[in-house]
Amino acid sequence: MLVPSFPQAQQAQIIRANQRDLYHVSSLREQAESVLRSWLGSRWLTRWDKEVGLLVRLVYYGATTGRAVQTLGEEYTDIWQSSSTQRVPPPSSARAGLILVPTLFAYVLGRVGSAHSLRERYPGIAELLKRLPVWLEVVSEINLAIFYLRGTYYDVVKRVFGIRYISSIPEDPQTRPPSYSLLGVLLIVRLLHRLITTVRGYQSSVLKIPGGGKGKEREGAVAASKEMYLDDRPVTSFLGPTNPEGEPARPAVEDERTMLDVASIPEGLRAARNCTLCLEERTDSCSTECGHLFCWSCIVGWGREKAECPLCRQSLNLTRLIPIYNL
Structure with missing residues (x-):
């Protein structure tokens, strides 16, 4: 009895399957976020967005790869894991x-890396977790x-677990599959450029600090060089080191970062101060x-x-947000 032999999947099939997945x-995450936003509000979704992403990936790949069946991308290109x-x-x-x-590691790394208590108690571990994604x-x-x-x-x-792809499409000896070798060469060139840039940046940072910058003196100088200022004041001095989206909602009358006496504003005018994301009165207003x-x-x-921007869809740069104290 002859056992059918399937050819190895081509690069184009694997790439298209991955893009499709x-x-x-x-798409599944956007639909889930839309439903949760309408049920629980934007502030809740902002606080638990990483858990939502984790659940979506577990559901999608658990219902396909976990059951030893094709994902939608693999079905689209007729390939199987082997x-x-x-x-x-x-x-x-x-x-x-x-x-x-990959799913749990990315989630844990994102949650632990953004934990403020970890940065205060274990700065060395926090710095390691900060560099690990790079x-x-x-x-x-x-x-x-x-x-x-x-x-x-x-x-x-897949390389670690030794899992490759086979295809149900027979090989055609008359056609030559497309080659992606040029992309591989370009990636190697980019990695070499990245390595050279990193080495030069490290050397220049050492040269700028007297005595090579040892210990805490060097760390403080590097951190100061990365600090941003607004009106000659470091941004961290008035924004604080806390994780902003992880904070619970606070009434507008308790907003300490405004010059307005919110309690004395008429109700009609206060209604115009609502944030379009959380649908509540703005706190720590910024533009x-x-x-x-x-x-x-x-x-x-x-x-x-x-x-x-959630309103006009213009490009949004978080480093260019402007704190507003009088609106």
Whole structure:
């Protein structure tokens, strides 16, 4: 009895499947956020957005990869996951790793890295967690360059678990599949440029600090060089070190960052001070570059997910928000 042999999936099939999956996950998350926003409000969604993203990814990949069936992207390009050693479907432990490792790791890294208490108690660990995403990005780009050059393991986690793709489309000896080697070479060039830039930046920062900048003196000088100022005042002096979108809602009459006596404002005028994101009276008011006013916590939470104004869709840069004290 002859056992059918399936060819390895081509690079184009794997890339299109991955893009399709990203599209479906993004679409599912937008629909879930829309429903939760209408039920629980924007402030709640801003506070728990990472948990919503985690749940969406677990549901999507748990219902497909977790059940040893194709994802929508893999079905779109007719490819299946396969063990690289035995050419059989990956075991349940490998499928669980494919789902949990990237999803939970990204979630934990995002939550722990933004925890203010961790930055105060363990600054060394906080600094490590801050740099870890950059290192992971470099590792991902190296893996992607290898994929473009050799055509195997589009994802780092699949390389770790030894999971490749097979295709149901027979190979055509008369046609030559497209090559992505040039993209791999360009990625390598970009990584080399990034390495050179990082080394030069480190050398220049050391040279600018007398005596090579040792210990806390060097750390303080580097942190001061990255500080932003508004009217000769460091931004952190009036914004505080807290995580803005993680703070509970505060009544406008308790807003300490305004010159107005909110309690003396007529009710009709106070109704015009509502934030369009949380639908409550603004606190810690700030203005975007396009001139729209929001609560500081609301617009920061929004801007970290979408770099555009929620009203006019103009480009949004969180470093250019302007605190407003008299509106």
